[in-house]
Amino acid sequence: MKDRFPFFAANPDTVYLDSAATSQTLDTVIQDTNDFLLNHKSNAHRSGHSMGAWVDEKYHSAKNKIGEWLNITHPDKRIAFNSGASQGLYDAVQLIKQRFTGHISVYVGVDAHHSLLLPLRDASTDIKYINVMKDGMLDLDAVNNAMRTDSATCKVLAVNAVSNVLGVVQDLDKIRDICKNNNAISILDACQSMGKIEHNYDGFDFVTWSWHKIYGPMGLGCLLLDEKWLWYSPVHPGGGSVSHVSLNKVTYLETANRFESGTQNLQAICTLPNLLDWLMDNQSQIINHDKEITAYANELFKNKLVKSHTGLISFTTDSGTVEDVVMMLDAYNICVRGGNLCAEPLVTGLTDKNNLIRVSWGAYTTKEEIDFVFEKIGEVSARISKFV
Amino acid sequence: MQEFQNLYEDLFELEDPMDKYEFIMEYGSQAESVKEFDFQDFELVPGCTSRLWLRYNKTFICQADSSIVKGLGGMICDWYNQANDKQRQEFNIETLNNIGLAPILSMGRQNGVANLIKRIKYLEYWGNKNSPS
Numbered sequence: 001m002k003d004r005f006p007f008f009a010a011n012p013d014t015v016y017l018d019s020a021a022t023s024q025t026l027d028t029v030i031q032d033t034n035d036f037l038l039n040h041k042s043n044a045h046r047s048g049h050s051m052g053a054w055v056d057e058k059y060h061s062a063k064n065k066i067g068e069w070l071n072i073t074h075p076d077k078r079i080a081f082n083s084g085a086s087q088g089l090y091d092a093v094q095l096i097k098q099r100f101t102g103h104i105s106v107y108v109g110v111d112a113h114h115s116l117l118l119p120l121r122d123a124s125t126d127i128k129y130i131n132v133m134k135d136g137m138l139d140l141d142a143v144n145n146a147m148r149t150d151s152a153t154c155k156v157l158a159v160n161a162v163s164n165v166l167g168v169v170q171d172l173d174k175i176r177d178i179c180k181n182n183n184a185i186s187i188l189d190a191c192q193s194m195g196k197i198e199h200n201y202d203g204f205d206f207v208t209w210s211w212h213k214i215y216g217p218m219g220l221g222c223l224l225l226d227e228k229w230l231w232y233s234p235v236h237p238g239g240g241s242v243s244h245v246s247l248n249k250v251t252y253l254e255t256a257n258r259f260e261s262g263t264q265n266l267q268a269i270c271t272l273p274n275l276l277d278w279l280m281d282n283q284s285q286i287i288n289h290d291k292e293i294t295a296y297a298n299e300l301f302k303n304k305l306v307k308s309h310t311g312l313i314s315f316t317t318d319s320g321t322v323e324d325v326v327m328m329l330d331a332y333n334i335c336v337r338g339g340n341l342c343a344e345p346l347v348t349g350l351t352d353k354n355n356l357i358r359v360s361w362g363a364y365t366t367k368e369e370i371d372f373v374f375e376k377i378g379e380v381s382a383r384i385s386k387f388v
Numbered sequence: 389m390q391e392f393q394n395l396y397e398d399l400f401e402l403e404d405p406m407d408k409y410e411f412i413m414e415y416g417s418q419a420e421s422v423k424e425f426d427f428q429d430f431e432l433v434p435g436c437t438s439r440l441w442l443r444y445n446k447t448f449i450c451q452a453d454s455s456i457v458k459g460l461g462g463m464i465c466d467w468y469n470q471a472n473d474k475q476r477q478e479f480n481i482e483t484l485n486n487i488g489l490a491p492i493l494s495m496g497r498q499n500g501v502a503n504l505i506k507r508i509k510y511l512e513y514w515g516n517k518n519s520p521s
């Protein structure tokens with residue numbers, strides 16, 4: 001699949017193993033971005049001219065194809081475009097705050113990405129952290145038990161579908177059931193799972209992800225929401241979110257467009273139809289490839305925190321600091337990520353060095369690249385250990 | 389300062405980036421200015437990806453988690469401790485470019501080194517008591 005990603009032809013010496021942070025870009029996305037800017041740049045919605053109609057068509061096609069990809073009905077009412085998962089998570093929390101003014105009780109995985117954790121901490125002072133067990137799975141039984149006796153006006157269960165530190169796929173069916181049985185609102189950060197695992201994302205209140213992690217454009221995300229949230233006012237009211245405005249009254253759109261005020265990132269949205277065709281056509285191949293690389297990496301990296309399920313593997317260094325290792329790997333044109341990985345509470349709890357190295361892959365990654373980074377980590381660690 | 393000139397020339401002549409890193413780490417393990425001390429929060433140099441602490445008491449001393457950062461910090465502090473007024477005044481991030489350090493420093497690290505130089509100049513002028521928190 002590497003030949004579908006022009007980055008690698010342009011940078012043949014680069015070993016890119018930071019795909020959990022952002023993936024490289026599919027060729028159609030680059031071509032479609034150029035095409036939009038060269039030939040079609042105009043605004044969607046209500047344009048009288050044919051260029052605007054072209055953008056409109058792409059916009060609706062993108063939502064319909066997301067619906068097809070995720071097996072979601074009424075995508076126009078369920079999917080809102082935004083700038084990325086961080087905005088989606090923030091907006092989800094704001095909608096919950098709008099709906100419930102009383103005591104909000106939040107259950108959040110201790111492995112939560114900061115983008116999930118921080119809006120929740122802003123919304124409630126009653127935060128209960130869900131422990132991660134030895135295998136990286138969240139202790140959902142404890143959540144279920146606690147929720148049964150929780151008398152809060154509103155209960156929220158917010159988790160990463162896959163931790164960006166551990167690469168462990170959480171039991172999404174169980175999470176959905178717990179929320180249903182306890183009348184709790186569910187928020188799913190699907191940044192590391194979308195396009196990597198097969199799953200039905202229906203039945204959650206809010207699911208968010210960013211397209212740049214799925215071979216797509218930067219600056220574009222989606223919030224998939226339950227239709228009941230269309231009852232509530234936009235978090236960011238403005239042009240494009242309304243059907244009617246008078247001096248005394250505002251009527252918001254009855255579709256998810258009400259959560260997309262202003263001009264959307266149309267140059268990014270117009271790349272989605274072709275990207276989604278590629279994702280749907282190659283879904284099995286992408287998922288099987290990920291499984292193969294994951295199994296290979298699990299075998300190779302003995303010092304991993306937990307056995308990874310998908311996309312990435314994290315481990316501590318035997319010598320020196322993570323920064324030394326990452327900086328020295330960069331000299332070999334190897335891109336990996338080190339640090340607290342935007343999940344500081346988890347990372348500080350799991351390691352005595354407060355930081356980790358994460359190797360993460362995509363549909364274009366080869367086993368040879370995993371071998372190469374493994375070998376070079378050994379080499380640089382040996383050099384560093386002489387001075388520690 | 390001839391000693392430093394030789395040091396930088398040696399570093400500059402190393403072609404393999406791994407050898408450069410090793411040279412820097414070795415320097416950090418022996419540098420006069422790299423010392424164990426009971427650092428305070430305010431002595432942390434902001435903007436570094438990994439932690440670097442700097443203290444001034446007639447001379448500059450530093451400490452860091454990372455071996456590479458320790459070496460870089462040590463080189464800069466040692467140089468500064470021995471420099472004359474004019475050299476100190478003229479010292480900036482460009483000086484590092486001239487000795488071949490810049491290419492092996494990531495942008496994040498260059499920001500960290502720039503902050504270290506800024507903090508050195510601040511402490512020299514104001515002393516520790518007035519350090520910004």
